[in-house]
Amino acid sequence: MKNAMEIAMEQDAPRQNLAISAYRTLKHDIIRGRYAPKEKLLMSRLKECYGVSTGPLREALSQLVADRLVVAISQRGYRVAPMSLAELNDIYDARAQLEGLILRLAIERGDDDWEASVLATAHRLAKVTDISSPDELLDGWDLRHKAFHTAIASGCNSPHLLQMRNTLFDQVERYRHLWLQETVMSPAALEQKRQEHAALVEVILARDAEKAAILMRDHLMTPVPIITRVLQDRGIS
């Protein structure tokens, strides 16, 4: 019988070492909510579940600690990092501020190729409703949505700022996943997002940094009330 990791890896051609593979699948499972916040991560259970021994497993876990998705308690092993309304608010605020800064820089520094890639990814995102299947729509929309925002950010031309953006996104994604599950991409929400994206593209091409930063912050903060409700329903304060 195949273990969880082998199944998850079947599509990835470049077979890296076991620690990195375990890190990726574990991260994926935590973000998607397979393990609850504060849940204990038993060494023995993970070993048989992912089919790796303690060495690579501890490597993966200590990297997840650096990502703040797992917390380590000395001599008491690892637990999934807790979730809280306080962290939700801080994480989304930090992301909105950072994304605003990056957008300002992108508008200041971005060249013609950047403008072209923003337009191209925006177009691809707007046309995503053509896909019929419901599950495929959500996956396809999320993929193109990420590509759109990444294209915008890449105009800032700073690998280190983009790296920090990625780090923060990993931390936000566990909360964001709650929002995706909740809205299930209703046509109304999808239409609202479509309009926000169109407005963003317009002010970006007009190089209006001030207006763009404000639009971006509002756009990123819209999921917060919904996620707040979901967390409260689950008894998380």
Next chain:
Amino acid sequence: MKNAMEIAMEQDAPRQNLAISAYRTLKHDIIRGRYAPKEKLLMSRLKECYGVSTGPLREALSQLVADRLVVAISQRGYRVAPMSLAELNDIYDARAQLEGLILRLAIERGDDDWEASVLATAHRLAKVTDISSPDELLDGWDLRHKAFHTAIASGCNSPHLLQMRNTLFDQVERYRHLWLQETVMSPAALEQKRQEHAALVEVILARDAEKAAILMRDHLMTPVPIITRVLQDRGIS
């Protein structure tokens, strides 16, 4: 005979697990230039040098990879991350931008306690010349300098933004160390810094976000030309 890690740990009371200790001492040694950029980090050598076995050692190294101080090449072990003028410029630019953003937020959000801690740490930094010994002056100045800037940043009131600031500082510190070694804190440089700090405190207390962000960016960028020259002298482009 004691190994490098035991010597470095003798002052630390809270004895954590070996992986974390090895991580800290290795990071310290890389930042201080004990290992050259691109130098190969032999497993066998590190094992006997730091007195730990492969398990904790690999944990420490994989965390340093996350910090971008070490690079891992699949099946070919670990190397100290390379240094370059391109990275120097990007890293200092990213830091100046992020610190500017955080300062704006701190001026917007900081309360009276924040103002008080900025004043207090600024005063302690200005009085550092009282210490006589040359080596103690450098260490003491650097410590109080960091405390001053951390006090300013903490006003933004966002744990996640401060965490990103720390991450970026770890990456910058290897370059910054070259600057500290080069200037050796000449009285002239020290006086210039003193004036910059005084100007910063003034505009911060006046809550002038625009002027403060510009002063902060200039203040952070001053070491770049000197570090550029040091790197070029070492044949690094």
Next chain:
DNA sequence: CTGTGCCAAATTGTTAAAATTTATTGATAA
């Protein structure tokens, strides 16, 4: 109800060795 001491379970670390991969060397052929 509250400590105390013991036992089981889990973490943490070491060692040795297997499995794989990369680097080197040296002989052979063009």
Next chain:
DNA sequence: TTATCAATAAATTTTAACAATTTGGCACAG
């Protein structure tokens, strides 16, 4: 001389078995 290539050496990566330490729970006594 130069290039190729197989054999060998070296290093990484992983596993497995074991020792040491620590934690948590639970019976039991006060």
